[in-house]
Amino acid sequence: MWWANFNSxxxxxxxxxxxxxxTCPLSSDKLAxxxxxxxxxxxxxxxxxQARTGKLAELDLLRRRCGLVRLAVFALAGCLxxxxxxxxxxxxxxxxxxxxxxxxxxxxxxVEREMEFARRAIAFYERGLARIENRWHGGGETGDRFIDxxxxxxxxxxxxxxxxxxxxxxxxxxxxxxxxxxxWLRAAGAPDELRLRHEAIEELRPxxxxxxxxxxxxxDFRVGVNPxxxxxxxxxxxxxxxxxxxxxxxxxxxxxxxxxxxxxSTAFVGVVATRVVIALGAVIGGLGLNARVRVLGILESxxxxxxxxxxLSQILELLEKQTFTSPRLMALSKGIGAGGSASGQPASRRxxxxxxxxxxxxxxxxxxxxxxxxxxxxxxxxxxxxxAWHAENGALIPLWLDAVAEMEALSSLANYAFEHPGDTFPxxxxxxxxxxxxxxxxxxxxxxxxxxxxxxxxxxxRLLVVSxxxxxxxxxxxxxxxxxxxxALAGGPVRARHLTISRLSxxxxxxxxxxxxxxxxxxxxxxxxxxxxxxxxxxxxxxxDELLHGTNSHDRSIGAEGVIRALLKxxxxxxxxxxxxSLAAVADQLAPAAVNVHFExxxxxxxLVFDYKMREGVVTRSNALDLMRAAGxxx
Numbered sequence: 001m002w003w004a005n006f007n008s009x010x011x012x013x014x015x016x017x018x019x020x021x022x023t024c025p026l027s028s029d030k031l032a033x034x035x036x037x038x039x040x041x042x043x044x045x046x047x048x049x050q051a052r053t054g055k056l057a058e059l060d061l062l063r064r065r066c067g068l069v070r071l072a073v074f075a076l077a078g079c080l081x082x083x084x085x086x087x088x089x090x091x092x093x094x095x096x097x098x099x100x101x102x103x104x105x106x107x108x109x110x111v112e113r114e115m116e117f118a119r120r121a122i123a124f125y126e127r128g129l130a131r132i133e134n135r136w137h138g139g140g141e142t143g144d145r146f147i148d149x150x151x152x153x154x155x156x157x158x159x160x161x162x163x164x165x166x167x168x169x170x171x172x173x174x175x176x177x178x179x180x181x182x183x184w185l186r187a188a189g190a191p192d193e194l195r196l197r198h199e200a201i202e203e204l205r206p207x208x209x210x211x212x213x214x215x216x217x218x219x220d221f222r223v224g225v226n227p228x229x230x231x232x233x234x235x236x237x238x239x240x241x242x243x244x245x246x247x248x249x250x251x252x253x254x255x256x257x258x259x260x261x262x263x264x265s266t267a268f269v270g271v272v273a274t275r276v277v278i279a280l281g282a283v284i285g286g287l288g289l290n291a292r293v294r295v296l297g298i299l300e301s302x303x304x305x306x307x308x309x310x311x312l313s314q315i316l317e318l319l320e321k322q323t324f325t326s327p328r329l330m331a332l333s334k335g336i337g338a339g340g341s342a343s344g345q346p347a348s349r350r351x352x353x354x355x356x357x358x359x360x361x362x363x364x365x366x367x368x369x370x371x372x373x374x375x376x377x378x379x380x381x382x383x384x385x386x387x388a389w390h391a392e393n394g395a396l397i398p399l400w401l402d403a404v405a406e407m408e409a410l411s412s413l414a415n416y417a418f419e420h421p422g423d424t425f426p427x428x429x430x431x432x433x434x435x436x437x438x439x440x441x442x443x444x445x446x447x448x449x450x451x452x453x454x455x456x457x458x459x460x461x462r463l464l465v466v467s468x469x470x471x472x473x474x475x476x477x478x479x480x481x482x483x484x485x486x487x488a489l490a491g492g493p494v495r496a497r498h499l500t501i502s503r504l505s506x507x508x509x510x511x512x513x514x515x516x517x518x519x520x521x522x523x524x525x526x527x528x529x530x531x532x533x534x535x536x537x538x539x540x541x542x543x544x545d546e547l548l549h550g551t552n553s554h555d556r557s558i559g560a561e562g563v564i565r566a567l568l569k570x571x572x573x574x575x576x577x578x579x580x581x582s583l584a585a586v587a588d589q590l591a592p593a594a595v596n597v598h599f600e601x602x603x604x605x606x607x608l609v610f611d612y613k614m615r616e617g618v619v620t621r622s623n624a625l626d627l628m629r630a631a632g633x634x635x
Contacts, residue, residue, distance in 0.1 A: 041419045042132045044208065049125040056118040059111055066108045073101045117216045124215035132419050134446035137163040141170050146182040152532055156508035156543070157482040158444060159185050165444060165483055169412050169492070173214060173311060176401050177408025181490075184409060188489035188503050191428040197410065197491030198425050199326040204414035210322065211415055214408075217314040231398050233301055238391035239294050241384045248287060249384065253376040256280045260375060281375060288380055295383040299361070302386055309355040315404055317348035329410075335403035347400045350393050357386050413492040422447075423493035427500045433539035433573045434458040435485060435504065439497040442480040443487065450495070451612035455481055457541075457573040458500075461595050463564065465587040466577040467619040468599035473612035474577040475510060477599075478543040481575060482508050485541055504541040504573075507533030511545075523548075530563055534570065542567055542574030547583065557582040568593060584618045 077097035083089040130136045143166035149155055158164045166185060172178045189197070204210070259280055263273040316336055324330050336347040345353075360382045363369050369378060417423065423443075435457040441450035451473070457464065466474050484494040488501045509529045526548065533542050547560040560583050564576060568590070576583065587594035598619035601610045 041421065042129060045125045045128045045132070048208075048212075049122060049129070052118050052121045052125065056115060056122065059115045059118060063108060063111045063115065066104055066111060070101060070104045070108065073097050073104060077101065120216040121212055124212055128415075128419060131168060136168060138167075140167045141172075141178060142167045143170065143178065143182055146186070150532075151186060152529070152536060153482060153486070153506045153508040153543075154186060156510040157479055157486060157506075159483075159486060163444065165486065168444065169416050171211065171215070171412045171415050172405075172408040173217065173315065174404060174408060176405035177412070180402075180405035180409040181412050184490040185486055188505065189491055191430055191503055194428055194489070194491045196326075196328040197413070200328040200410050201414045201417055201491065201493075202425075203324060203326045203329060204411055205417045207414070208418065210318070211411055213318055214315065214411065217311055217318065231401060234390070234394040234397035236301060236390075236394075238394060239298055239387050240391050241291065241294065241387060245287070245291065246381075246384050246388075249377050249381050252280060252284050252287065253381065256284060256375050257372075260372070277375075284375060284377060288374070288377055291380050291383075294387075295380050298383045298386055299379070302358070302361075309351055309358065312401075312404065313348050313351040313355060315408075316346070316351055316400065319404070319407055320346050320348055329407075332403045332407055335399050347396070350389075350396075351400070354386075354389055354393075357382060357389060361386070410491075413490070417493045420493065420495075423495055424498060425493050426488040426496075427498070428488075429500055429502045431502060432459060433462075433504060433541070433571060434500055434502045435481065435541055435573060436500040437481070437484065437494075437496045437498070440480055440484055440499065441495040442476060443483055443495040444479075445476075450480075452496075453477060453480075453612075453614040455575070455614075457575075460592045462568055462573045463587065463590065463594035464575045465584050465594060465596050466575060466598065466614070467579070467581065467584050467596065468577070469601050469619065471608075472599035472601050472610050473614075474599055475545050476612070477614065478508070478510055478545055478575055478577060482506060482510075482541075482543050502539070504539055505536035506541050506543075507536050508543040509533065509545065509547070510543060534563075534566055536572075538571045540567070540570070540572040540574070542572050542576075544574065544576040547576050547578060549579070553580060553582075556580060561586045564590075564594075581618060 074097075077094060080089060080094045080097060084094060127136070127139060130139055142162050142164060143160040146160045146166070147155065154160055160166045160182070166182060169185075170178055170181055172181060256277075259273065259276045263270060263277050266273050319333065319336060322329075322333065324333055361379070364373060364379055373379060420443075435455065437455045439452040440455055441447075441452040455464070455477070466477065468474050480495070484496060484499065485501065485504065485506050487494050488499060489504065489506070507529075509526055530544075533540065544563075547563065548556045557580060560576075560578070560580070564583075564586060567574065578584065584596050587596045595616075596618045597614050597616055599610070599612065599614060600619055601608050
């Protein structure tokens with residue numbers, strides 16, 4: 001297959017002159033090919049992008065040539081028809097160009113399908129390069145629906161929204177996969193669970209072919225399999241029909257179809273045929289009316305959840321073909337296997353069967369089915385088949401969806417790990433609260449812009465009080481620590497040379513805003529956020545920016561000291577930034593549990609210069625007046 005054809009022993013991708021038309025990303029038995037471990041991810045992406053672009057050009061040329069041949073064959077058929085009308089040729093030779101024309105139409109449709117696969121693969125690698133080159137903002141799924149202003153850290157740390165951590169990470173194709181990734185980013189996992197995710201991500205990291213094939217499956221990128229509706233439908237009691245009724249429906253439909261054909265052949269005037277049709281119609285009508293209420297209930301319950309199943313069945317089939325070795329992936333693979341089904345079929349075939357039943361149901365809008373459907377109980381029999389499918393497979397749907405969702409979330413983190421080989425997996429500890437990072441940087445900043453600092457919150461140090469001038473890097477440090485903590489506690493790699501972290505409840509007060517809708521001032525919003533952080537499950541990691549700066553200096557000093565002491569009393573660790581040096585004095589009182597650090601700047605001519613490096617001690621100068629003067633204010 002051209003989209004998986006990458007020779008890991010050579011420097012360039014191997015591209016066959018012509019793909020096996022009609023193949024799809026599911027046609028391989030195993031994805032054994034892996035990206036070369038020594039190549040830079042951007043080089044691998046560029047090589048594959050070049051190969052897919054070249055293949056798209058080849059396919060487009062083939063499509064245009066096929067179109068010209070079709071036109072010529074059509075013209076030939078027209079000539080033969082003209083000759084036949086003139087009595088110079090029989091009708092049978094016309095069948096030859098018509099058969100060729102139909103074959104060419106089929107061939108061209110397969111070529112166009114291959115072209116669509118190529119376009120999606122190109123988009124996959126272009127998007128990957130954009131992430132690596134820090135051009136990804138606004139180009140992916142932002143996860144806006146997960147934004148919660150009352151969450152203890154997601155808004156403050158840019159977890160969701162445009163240019164967010166979710167947009168950087170998510171490559172999920174289903175809403176369930178996005179939901180699973182969002183859940184991981186919003187709540188810390190247990191250390192044992194995170195270790196299993198590490199092993200799974202390490203196994204998935206080199207499987208670039210698998211991630212590419214996931215990207216080209218299904219229709220448009222935003223194909224939505226709605227897991228909530230599908231799970232809710234699966235949880236409903238199955239409305240099974242009596243076996244005798246199902247047998248009767250089939251037994252009546254077959255002779256009815258034959259009777260209709262007989263009646264039509266007699267030009268609707270055959271007396272015997274008419275009587276047979278009327279008699280069978282009366283019996284079928286009675287059966288249909290008897291089942292009508294249950295049929296309508298089934299149709300109403302299935303319409304919303306069972307659409308957009310094509311992508312889900314293809315993802316399941318792709319994952320069923322894989323052989324995994326890590327415990328977590330093996331468990332997920334087993335979850336989508338044939339276990340639990342009386343038919344013994346894998347999940348992908350059963351979901352595909354459901355999709356075919358839905359297609360039969362949707363075909364009721366076809367004019368021919370509208371005519372012949374009622375006499376042969378088309379809708380009733382389809383509803384019966386749906387009820388039987390529901391009874392056999394309903395309990396397994398949540399397991400399949402959860403397995404696919406987790407596989408997609410793991411794949412998203414594996415994709416990030418592949419594209420950022422310098423990021424490392426954190427060391428997870430079950431002991432006392434700790435966040436000990438060496439050379440930690442902000443994952444949402446490019447490597448060129450990111451200035452790394454080491455942050456140690458481990459016994460005996462539990463609090464860093466960060467002072468410094470405006471724009472010197474205090475808030476960025478808070479976000480770097482917070483985002484890396486979220487990544488680590490979701491199971492992903494972190495932007496640090498080394499990180500040791502325990503399970504922590506993260507809370508941040510960095511971007512609290514007033515709310516006209518809720519009638520809250522900014523200061524009240526900050527107070528409520530601080531209360532929320534104090535009530536987090538212990539131990540917590542708190543990140544407080546300019547603590548209580550919305551009130552006067554006297555109240556701020558007393559209130560900030562009280563909040564800090566309360567947090568430390570609850571066993572929390574964290575960082576607080578401040579312009580008010582009275583809080584720095586509190587750190588001296590709490591030593592050795594608290595340490596003062598600072599950022600600074602220097603004035604070069606009329607320009608302020610920042611190095612964004614954290615230093616020990618309290619800042620000794622302020623740049624507020626310098627910044628106001630630089631902006632043109634007369635102060």
